Amino acid sequence: MPILQKNQASNSFLERAAELTKKSIYRLYPGMLEDDRKAVAKKFGSGVDHRQVTSEMINRGMVDINSLEMRIREDEYHCRRNGNRVIFPESRVVLDNLLRAKYEMVTAEGFDLPHASFVLAMPNNFACPGTEHQMPALLVSMSTIAEKSAALHAYYQLPKQLTQVSSKDTRLISIVYKHPFDGSHGRSGIELSDLPRLLACSTADELDKTIGLSSNVGSLSSGELDRKIQFTALKLVASVGVYHLATEGKRLFEGFPGNAKPQMMHVTAEQRGDILASTLTNASGVRHEIDSEKDVHYRTWHFRQLRDDRFYKNEFAHLKPGSRYVFVSDAVIGQKVDPSTLV
Secondary structure, three states, rough: HHHHHHEEEEEEEHHHHHHOOOOEEEOOOHHHHHHHHHHHHHHOOOOOOHHHHHHHHHHOOOOOOOOOOHHHHHHHHHHHHOOOOEEEEEOOHHHHHHOOEEEOEEEEEEEEOOOOEEEOOOOOOOOOOOOOEOOOEEEEEEEHHHHHHHHHHHHHOHHHHHHHOOOOOOOEEEEEEEOOOOEEEEEEEEHHHHHHHHHHHOOOOHHHHOOOOOOOOOOOOOOOOEEEEEHHHHHHHHHHHHHHOOOOOEEEEEEOHHHHOOOOEEEOHHHHHHEEEEEEEOOOOOOOOOOOOOEEEEEEEEEEEEEHHHHOOHHOOOOOOEEEEEOOOOOOEEEOOOOOEEO
């Protein structure tokens, strides 16, 4: 019997190793600005700038400057201005760990993301929790409304009488995705001050009961699926920010995951030639399923914010208050494996 168990374990190991060597597939965010370019080129020729056409439509009142579509174009342009960055999780395990983790965040003070704007690519085998649908890639940005609004108006060179730039300086995170069913876009956002309550929630229903879910979906099919996608998206992005701070940026590496450029779905023409890729890696290596044993249980990641002044002195004096976290990584309890603590 022991020999049989060993052979089975070896076969299982080989199967897992083979799975890891397969070329990964990721979904990227297909941009609305790219759709604009294609539509204008098809109708007017490749020599016509799509910005001129959109600007003229705004001037004639054919496009609402405050519409969902313009807010999405605003987010996309913000990403372009910040270098067309794409973060690739090394596997869906990283995302699973982030969503299962426990967060002790008292204040959003000191919070930051790896980049002001980026696309969070999605492994093709990662489904939106609570559904059977693949999680779409996310266009992420963090800024004030005023910053993005001013940039978009300059991008389309709108006349002064139409340039009503917002004066709001509240920093918020916005996420945009393309609906998995009909190709329409969804958008949601959250103010940084609400991040502690977001990270304390496990479901969209919990978030609705605390702060509500700011949703704007350009689709008649929007409903429960969009709520789950948007909650998952916001929590993932906030989790990535905390993880990046807690690991002092040591788990984000420049370049694509693995030794080969992954297969990418929904890549725009601009992304094919101009993409700044980085890989978000798992803190304790890629973890697969745990063999069930009666005396064994799995301890998830745990992040605790450090707020006391003593944590921001000497070599840490340059850090913003609230930006340090104690990170307890995952562990299998009951197999003499202790969790590792990183500061």
